[in-house]
Amino acid sequence: MTDEIRVLLVDDQKLVRYGFRLMLETTPGMLVVGEADDGASAIGAAERLKPDVVLMDVRMPGLNGIEATKHITGRLSCTRVLALTTYDLDEYAFGALRAGAAGFLLKDTRPDDLVAAVRAVHVGDAVVSPRITAKLIEAATPHLGVRRNDDVEDALSELTAREREIFILIGRGLTNGEIAESLFLSDSTVKAHVGRVLFKLELRNRVEAVIRAYELGVVGQ
Structure with a gap:
């Protein structure tokens, strides 16, 4: 189907990728086109597969998700990155957004909200966890x-x-x-x-x- 949203999963934990794959592949209009377990392989997979959306874990060994996001958003104008982390008190959130991520969510986000976020960034909206939005503005405002x-x-x-x-x-x-x-x-x-x-x-x-x-x-x- 030409109107499917093509998604690349990036996380160093295989079980996490498996969970995201199950969640997305049972959703009409979603197609998981590949997986990667670190930033370097994410860049290679993104350049090869040219996904619509990359679900990007920001904390990974080797090349982290922030650097991978910066490379992908700089080279692939039609690919959106939706960054994910376990922690809301995380400097990685700000780093990923500065690197060009179109959104940032916590990994404990409800499945329906994650699917909605993938659809939103695909059409050009920004998606940021409400908890992180508050912290983002709180951190930025004094400056x-x-x-x-x-x-x-x-x-x-x-x-x-x-x-x-x-x-x-x-x-x-x-x-x-x-x-x-x-x-x-x-x-x-x-x-x-x-x-x-x-x-x-x-x-x-x-x-x-x-x-x-x-x-x-x-x-x-």
Whole structure:
């Protein structure tokens, strides 16, 4: 099926990969195309298989998931990385997001939520565990500081009025579907606007957009 989401599983524990494979292969529209047990083999598998989504464990011996994520997101523009870890108090979470991961979840995430996350990052949404989102903003906020109004205007000068609206809603953590419902737009229209916002603000993904929105003070700190 051409509309299946092709997933690469990366984890140094075989039992974990087996569990994810069972979970995804029993879900309509999901296809596990390969597995890897460390960062180096993940890079090779990703370049060979060109999956839509990589489920990436960040803590692995040898080349870790952060370095593998940086390489994959830098070389394969159509592949999204969804990073996974056991710990929410984990500097690896921030490292993976800085490396270009489209999302970050804990391994104790419910199966339905994990499947929904794979689908979300595949269509361009960002997915971050609520616990990690709070810590991400908490860690980032002391270093930001609200910009002056003229600085904000300079930063957002390239955006249209509609794109500004969408940027603010991205900053509030809304998905494309939620933005579409809020603004009475189609999902495809929202997706196009989001792409233009990221391009104009020189952002790699929606996670960076959330941080930029906080930095500019267009959403509450």
